[in-house]
Amino acid sequence: xxxxxxxxxxxxxxxxxREFDLDRALDRxxxxxxxxxxxxxxxxxxxxxxxxxxxxxxxxxxxxxxxxLAALERYKTLRDAVMRERVEAGQTGRDKVEHLLSVYxxxxxxxSGRTGCLIVASATEMALMDEEAAGLIAQSxxxxxxxxxDLIRLGQADGSIGSSVDPEVTARTLLSLAQxxxxxxxxxxxxxxxxxxxxxxMKLLD
Numbered sequence: 656x657x658x659x660x661x662x663x664x665x666x667x668x669x670x671x672x673r674e675f676d677l678d679r680a681l682d683r684x685x686x687x688x689x690x691x692x693x694x695x696x697x698x699x700x701x702x703x704x705x706x707x708x709x710x711x712x713x714x715x716x717x718x719x720x721x722x723x724l725a726a727l728e729r730y731k732t733l734r735d736a737v738m739r740e741r742v743e744a745g746q747t748g749r750d751k752v753e754h755l756l757s758v759y760x761x762x763x764x765x766x767s768g769r770t771g772c773l774i775v776a777s778a779t780e781m782a783l784m785d786e787e788a789a790g791l792i793a794q795s796x797x798x799x800x801x802x803x804x805d806l807i808r809l810g811q812a813d814g815s816i817g818s819s820v821d822p823e824v825t826a827r828t829l830l831s832l833a834q835x836x837x838x839x840x841x842x843x844x845x846x847x848x849x850x851x852x853x854x855x856x857m858k859l860l861d
Contacts, residue, residue, distance in 0.1 A: 677715065680705040681729040684722055689771040692780050693723055723781070724788065730773045731795055738802075748810020752829070753857055755806065759833035760849035768840025775837050800826050807860070816860045825859050832856045 683704045687696045698719055702712050716722045741758050745751035762768065774795055781788040803826035810816030836844070836852055 680707050681726050684726040685730050685773055686770055688723060688726055689773045689776055692776050727773060727777060727791055747813050747815035748806050749815035749860055751806045752860065756829065756833055756853045756856055759836050760853050763836040763840030763844055763849050764846055768844060771841050772837035775834055799830055803829055820860055828859060829856055
């Protein structure tokens with residue numbers, strides 16, 4: 656998928672678009688869309704942030720919507736990898752849920768927090784405007800809900816989570832709190848405040 660940037664001194668055929676690292680460019684597009692939203696992100700701003708010449712950009716993506724959809728897929732892939740790595744470090748189902756919530760808490764802090772979550776931004780802006788984007792967001796939310804449900808059931812099986820806990824409802828509540836942390840992160844939240852939210856959420860598993 657990715658191609659290396661050529662040396663500045665290397666000759667290029669006339670009219671040939673400059674090659675670029677697609678994943679790296681999409682990572683930069685994620686930041687722009689997360690900060691400014693779909694409507695607020697201009698093509699010129701995306702081109703500048705992605706470090707891509709106009710010819711190469713339009714060769715890879717026909718329009719801003721195509722950039723957004725590719726950035727959304729890239730974001731989900733990176734986010735899911737981080738979540739699963741952190742969750743796997745947990746010894747019990749309860750530990751795994753706490754690790755998962757901690758991913759959201761950590762992401763809500765500092766620069767990452769102020770940049771925001773592309774899923775949150777997309778859900779409030781693109782879901783009503785674009786059927787394909789809405790479908791991708793719905794799939795992501797549904798997959799996350801199922802993942803948390805499975806962790807709760809695992810905890811119930813190993814005795815670390817109360818047997819009376821409703822996995823479906825509790826998973827949805829935990830995800831609502833987690834996404835709320837990302838919203839709070841846009842305006843600034845202290846580490847102690849983010850940890851307190853996680854600890855309070857964990858009481859739902861008793």
